Amino acid sequence: MRGPSEADRGFAVELAGPSDGKALLALYEDGAFPGGISVLFTRRPDAWFSLAREGEVEVVVVRDLGTGRIAAMGACILRPAWINGQVGRTGYLTGLKSLGEYRGRVPLGPRAYRLLYEATRERVDVYYTTILEENLAARRMLEKPRRNMPAYRELGGYTVHCLATGGFGGFPGLCGLRGFRPWDDKKGMVLTGGSWEELWSLYGPRAPEWNFSQTGRPWGVEESDIRLLRDGSGQPVAGCVLWNQAAVKQHIPMEYRGVYRLLRHLPLELAGYPRLPAPGVPAREAGFALLCSREGDPESLALLVEKTAREAAGHDYLLLGLFQDHPLAPHLEKFRGIRYRSRLYTVHWDGEGILPDGRPVGLDVGLL
Template identity: 35%
Template sequence: ASFSGGLSIQYLRPSPLRSFAADGDDVKMLVVRDNETGRIAAVGGAVIRREYLGGSTARTAYLTGLKVHPDYQKQLYFIARAYQYMGTLLEDCACVYSTVLDDNTAVIKMFEKHHRNMPEYRYLGHYMTYCFHGGRKFFTLDRDDRNGFDALMQTHFSQFALTPANPDYDGFGEKHFYALRENGVIRACCFAGDQRALKQYRMTAYGGIYRLLSHLPTQWLGYPKLPKAGSIIPHQVISYLYIADNDPALCRKFLRTVAAESGAGVLIWGGFETHPLCPAM
């Protein structure tokens, strides 16, 4: 996938099958081939794992990597058959969900038309992704001491729908656990994982003012050094972020401290639009 704009970024999976498998307990991959021409018409998959729903764990499936060749995108019957077959593979899942980029209007319109042979489409809302930079140590953090985290999984993270019940999937990357404690009690914590062995963001090109900034020492202004065009961005992903009382000031200082401790050029965190930490971002 490619994302264009002032910063043109390409999303890569060096080994797609290995990457998808690392995100869950099982993965179902489909490759649809045109019997007449032998061409691959579409690919797609579902990552299956146990996630929290209503405070309890359930088997869920996340549809991902769905791509239809442009020559087949208007053949709705063929697309419906592919979804139907995928549905038979996921009948034991309590929930099947996916995400679609806002600018992927063709797919959104296809779902919103509620075609008889297509799966029911229920729009839930926006998933927000945030990027952070400018590491600075505000706190002294404990690293890789997970004491108290299991309790938070039961009392806190279980209340957020579609949170993976297993925080140790390989898909989270080579990660470390960071915690801020007060009198032995966790006040803030998260994992920061380097996913580049499985998922990568390549800076393909700069446009507009960013073309000029890419040649300047932006780190002197408190910003990370912009990666060279064509290079892989040294990012890490934040998961299982907990901030006591959802305190915005504590959240910002904690994340900046994690950025400094982890040494990552960019930290990425995502949450559903109603997540109480979104306003802190």
């Protein structure tokens, strides 16, 4: 690797460790996503611990040698997932951040990327990442072939749906419930809890049919988080878990602009839209994970999502992430809600890495 030039002298690229958790958190807290609702995505109380809960983690940092401060970072979370019908080793690239005062002053991007790759390459079959669709500057920079940088190959669109909760909801029909209890409708389907064995009997056999689907129980999930849709005979036909990661990962609305400044004070849930938390207050949220059905049909999945959202009145909203080829995606576009659209990429150094085949993508939002 080349030595430092005049431009990057004064900075060092190195791997971080658990003792850097608070310094890494400062980078997460340094800026919010722009837009009508400015949202801070953070990993309180310790960013290293938060990242490590999601898998093995390697974090590369650019350190200011004059002050010792971490000026920029990038992370790779290593975990197993189903890829092309087999359990593969994935590396999720995330947390590409810098402190505001250093933006445009840290010229070590290629070296940091290379160090992250060298630290993980023996443990990863395919790297992937997501970039917000509206972040055109980052997309143009990373999609364009650049010397000494990995290649970004776009797979398609990934949408995170923020769904209303409680007894109104933005779904077809206005009946529903508050509180968690079995619930029946004209189709005879009942929403209940269930066991891990019951859920895995639905999810396990179908997981290899998807790319980036999970291979086991997500961290922190309890049996009380399981939701099953049962038919008239009591057999589960669809299931999921509500994955609450608030202990280590939060979305905090920092500012409402434009029309959202007025809408925040209205009872939006009456019209089927998510409640908007007060500025600076972490959203009470949970994400759908391990979403599955016995027959693989979108109708039972849509009914499961609707019923689960109705009983989750204690949350401001529920998050559901779907890739563009998910059979449920067209149904979710009919639901009222707030949507964040991203692009999903595989990332390749030196032409290496598995290319996912034509199977649909089953990536859970809690893994982003």
